[in-house]
Amino acid sequence: MKNKGITNVAALYGGLDAWRALGYPMATGATQ
Amino acid sequence: MAKQTHAENQSNSSRNTLIVMTLGALLVAGLVGWALTRTVEPATSVMAGQEQFPTTTVATNTSSSTPAVSDPNATTSTLSPIASSTSPVTFTSDTAPPPSEHSQSPEKAAVDRISAEDLRERINGGNTVVVDVRDAGSYAQGHIAGAISMPFASVEAQLDAIPKGKQIVTYCT
Numbered sequence: 001m002k003n004k005g006i007t008n009v010a011a012l013y014g015g016l017d018a019w020r021a022l023g024y025p026m027a028t029g030a031t032q
Numbered sequence: 033m034a035k036q037t038h039a040e041n042q043s044n045s046s047r048n049t050l051i052v053m054t055l056g057a058l059l060v061a062g063l064v065g066w067a068l069t070r071t072v073e074p075a076t077s078v079m080a081g082q083e084q085f086p087t088t089t090v091a092t093n094t095s096s097s098t099p100a101v102s103d104p105n106a107t108t109s110t111l112s113p114i115a116s117s118t119s120p121v122t123f124t125s126d127t128a129p130p131p132s133e134h135s136q137s138p139e140k141a142a143v144d145r146i147s148a149e150d151l152r153e154r155i156n157g158g159n160t161v162v163v164d165v166r167d168a169g170s171y172a173q174g175h176i177a178g179a180i181s182m183p184f185a186s187v188e189a190q191l192d193a194i195p196k197g198k199q200i201v202t203y204c205t
Binding site for chain 1: 143144145146147148149151152162164166168171172173174175176177178179191194196198199200201202203204205
């Protein structure tokens with residue numbers, strides 16, 4: 001896959017569950 | 033009359049010999065089969081006891097069947113059956129690497145991983161784009177506020193939609 005200039009990429013450790021467990025802001029709704 | 037009896041005795045004698053030889057052959061075949069089963073059983077039990085290091089177990093089995101040149105323990109194990117049943121455990125535990133080394137290395141080189149606290153700070157800093165790579169249905173049910181949806185299967189097609197010059201943080205479940 002060509003990165004097309006995108007190099008600064010990180011991943012959230014623990015995924016959405018880790019985010020939700022800390023009570024951080026969530027949103028719902030369709031695709032933006 | 034006497035000749036007939038003599039001929040019958042000869043016939044009976046040869047038949048008895050044939051029966052004895054057949055029974056002997058069957059007995060030998062049975063013993064060989066039993067011996068083969070007894071030889072295979074210890075090998076399978078040793079392999080079953082070392083499920084974590086199958087490749088090293090194969091090497092150990094070859095060393096126990098033929099005397100090893102460099103390993104003094106292997107030479108001892110060929111002389112004593114009791115030693116051969118215990119020596120593979122010691123041999124494999126010395127040479128096999130811990131399983132944790134295999135499980136960590138491939139994923140770590142891919143991308144950096146940040147904690148949820150770190151991500152929140154970066155979002156507040158304003159130079160980070162959060163990308164939800166789950167499917168659209170999961171995104172609609174709940175996602176990080178401000179995240180954009182980009183299902184993993186379509187990331188390559190939508191790369192142009194990602195703002196350039198910003199840090200990208202992806203997440204899934």
